[in-house]
Amino acid sequence: MKYNQYADGFSPAPTCLKNCLLAFLTGGAICETGHLIRAAVMSAGADAETAGMWTTVALICTAQLITGLGWYNTLGRIGGAGAAVPITGFANSVVSPALEYKKEGIILGTGAKIFSLSGPVLAVGFSVSAAAGILYKLLGLL
Amino acid sequence: MSGNKTCRRIGRRTFEYISRPSVAGAGSVAGEMEGQGPQAEWFDVVLNDDRMGQATWEKAESKMLGTAVEYAMKDAGVSRRDVDAILCGDLLNQLMASSFMARDLAVPFLGVYGACSTMTESMLLGGALVDGGYCRTVITGASSHFSTAERQFRMPLEHGNQRALSAQWTATAAGALVISSEQDSHMRLTHATIGRIVDPGIMDSSCMGAAMAPAAFHTIQNHLRDLGRKPLDYDLILTGDLGSIGRRILVDFSERGSKLPHLSEVYDDCGAMMYDVSRQDVHAGGSGCGCSGSIIAGRICKEMREGKIRRAMLVSTGALMSTISTQQGESIPGIAHAVTVEYV
Amino acid sequence: MQIDIMEMIRVFAVGGGICVIGQLLLDFTNLNAPRILVLFVAVGGILTALGLYQPLVDFAGSGATVPLPGFGYALVRGVLEETAASGWAGVLTGGIKNTAAGITAAVVFGYLVALIFDPKSKR
Numbered sequence: 001m002k003y004n005q006y007a008d009g010f011s012p013a014p015t016c017l018k019n020c021l022l023a024f025l026t027g028g029a030i031c032e033t034g035h036l037i038r039a040a041v042m043s044a045g046a047d048a049e050t051a052g053m054w055t056t057v058a059l060i061c062t063a064q065l066i067t068g069l070g071w072y073n074t075l076g077r078i079g080g081a082g083a084a085v086p087i088t089g090f091a092n093s094v095v096s097p098a099l100e101y102k103k104e105g106i107i108l109g110t111g112a113k114i115f116s117l118s119g120p121v122l123a124v125g126f127s128v129s130a131a132a133g134i135l136y137k138l139l140g141l142l
Numbered sequence: 143m144s145g146n147k148t149c150r151r152i153g154r155r156t157f158e159y160i161s162r163p164s165v166a167g168a169g170s171v172a173g174e175m176e177g178q179g180p181q182a183e184w185f186d187v188v189l190n191d192d193r194m195g196q197a198t199w200e201k202a203e204s205k206m207l208g209t210a211v212e213y214a215m216k217d218a219g220v221s222r223r224d225v226d227a228i229l230c231g232d233l234l235n236q237l238m239a240s241s242f243m244a245r246d247l248a249v250p251f252l253g254v255y256g257a258c259s260t261m262t263e264s265m266l267l268g269g270a271l272v273d274g275g276y277c278r279t280v281i282t283g284a285s286s287h288f289s290t291a292e293r294q295f296r297m298p299l300e301h302g303n304q305r306a307l308s309a310q311w312t313a314t315a316a317g318a319l320v321i322s323s324e325q326d327s328h329m330r331l332t333h334a335t336i337g338r339i340v341d342p343g344i345m346d347s348s349c350m351g352a353a354m355a356p357a358a359f360h361t362i363q364n365h366l367r368d369l370g371r372k373p374l375d376y377d378l379i380l381t382g383d384l385g386s387i388g389r390r391i392l393v394d395f396s397e398r399g400s401k402l403p404h405l406s407e408v409y410d411d412c413g414a415m416m417y418d419v420s421r422q423d424v425h426a427g428g429s430g431c432g433c434s435g436s437i438i439a440g441r442i443c444k445e446m447r448e449g450k451i452r453r454a455m456l457v458s459t460g461a462l463m464s465t466i467s468t469q470q471g472e473s474i475p476g477i478a479h480a481v482t483v484e485y486v
Numbered sequence: 487m488q489i490d491i492m493e494m495i496r497v498f499a500v501g502g503g504i505c506v507i508g509q510l511l512l513d514f515t516n517l518n519a520p521r522i523l524v525l526f527v528a529v530g531g532i533l534t535a536l537g538l539y540q541p542l543v544d545f546a547g548s549g550a551t552v553p554l555p556g557f558g559y560a561l562v563r564g565v566l567e568e569t570a571a572s573g574w575a576g577v578l579t580g581g582i583k584n585t586a587a588g589i590t591a592a593v594v595f596g597y598l599v600a601l602i603f604d605p606k607s608k609r
Binding site for chain 1: 488489493494497498499500501502503504505506507508509510511512513514519520522523524526527528531532534535547548549551552553554556557558561562564565566568569570574576577578580581582587588589591592593595596597599600601602603604605606
């Protein structure tokens with residue numbers, strides 16, 4: 001692939017340090033928000049498990065609302081992986097194709113496309129978890 | 143029309159338009175962002191709303207192309223009934239924007255797909271129809287729309303992703319030309335070269351400029367060689383949408399070893415011209431059929447009819463991948479078609 | 487509500503750090519965001535199965551559970567706990583049971599948002 005290397009010489013190097021710093025700040029801030037929500041729910045008397053659940057739900061719904069308002073793509077452009085990797089990025093990847101394909105109908109447009117980016121995450125996540133369970137069982141660990 | 147035995151071929155890849163079909167009219171439409179770039183003053187219409195009041199982005203693109211066609215017809219002083227055929231294309235599956243525009247226009251229609259090379263592909267074919275005497279007046283054109291291309295080729299608009307620095311921005315723009323056998327325009331088609339696909343093996347669809355530069359080089363070199371010309375015989379050699387990276391690759395590759403000496407003195411690229419990269423966050427410049435379409439039908443036509451440009455080679459460049467080919471791990475095939483236009 | 491500054495720093499550092507790994511993958515490999523999400527869920531799940539993710543969760547709390555590896559963690563932990571409690575059926579039920587609220591919220595609220603809003607042109 002000689003041409004590839006030649007052409008690569010003309011591409012600007014990614015501004016890695018800046019990107020990483022922004023990803024760190026964005027991702028850290030989202031996790032911190034989660035932490036504060038969780039602390040608030042727990043101080044209202046919920047146990048850790050329930051608080052964790054409400055934290056996830058709150059982050060997901062907020063991210064999706066922000067997506068609907070048209071702001072999450074800006075967050076993603078600036079924060080990069082910092083906006084993509086937290087659960088809010090997953091929420092964004094659920095709602096953004098659903099929004100995009102609205103005009104193709106609410107069943108085969110929104111309904112089908114809602115899983116076009118998040119489906120792979122669920123498919124792999126479920127598979128890994130099931131595989132872990134099977135292995136633990138077969139190895140007699142449970 | 144001279145007899146049908148006249149051979150129009152010159153050299154290996156080039157042919158001549160013997161009757162010198164004229165570009166009788168041009169229309170260009172650009173989106174909101176394109177209207178804030180350095181080419182703004184040359185467009186006939188700059189949109190305030192990329193949706194054009196339509197329900198869908200696809201309808202908006204169709205309407206945008208229709209508007210460019212309308213302006214081109216008005217500019218040429220022809221009506222729908224004078225048009226023998228319209229040849230145009232876009233980036234959407236089954237040429238949705240063009241087909242639905244042509245449905246509303248109710249003129250004989252040939253859909254043309256050459257990815258972003260569509261503008262010169264349609265000019266080349268339209269010129270041939272006129273030169274051969276098969277049509278008196280044809281319209282050629284191309285359009286692209288950021289929001290329709292993005293959802294087809296990349297990510298949903300509201301997905302929070304980061305674009306690579308080498309990525310280009312699909313221009314929301316359309317251009318259309320009226321090509322006619324009437325000899326009353328100063329801008330004429332003289333020669334054309336049909337490009338062949340050159341695939342340098344680029345896999346990353348955010349490096350389109352690098353994928354298309356070899357095809358552009360190949361076509362420009364063949365066109366010049368067949369005509370016995372050098373780059374400096376032209377006032378302008380204009381590629382479609384190599385963007386800032388592909389532009390640099392083409393210049394470097396052409397001038398290294400003097401394959402195309404002094405190319406950079408007459409060379410520019412529509413993708414690199416479309417936006418002000420220092421102000422607009424488009425990374426490596428513009429892309430899309432409408433990018434070269436609107437600049438050719440906008441700035442180039444206007445400058446040529448004023449005699450500011452006497453001879454130009456227009457080389458729209460296309461990347462012929464699909465969403466399926468990318469997912470199946472195919473590399474990106476590049477193509478470029480050249481049309482020489484002259485002030486007569 | 488108790489504010490523990492040290493805990494907050496740990497949350498920020500670990501959460502931000504996981505995102506930096508994602509950013510490095512984005513910048514230096516040809517992985518795009520959807521692929522990285524899949525990779526992170528898988529890695530989170532595998533680390534959990536190996537017993538390596540729980541210490542990170544104990545250390546950083548939301549810093550480890552909010553990023554996508556935390557989703558893999560929740561799925562695998564759910565399966566393992568449920569399998570321990572109710573045998574083979576847990577392999578199939580535990581994962582979704584433990585993440586049901588998040589998944590359902592994402593799909594239902596996502597659907598609702600999609601019905602209310604329209605995508606906007608980028609600039």
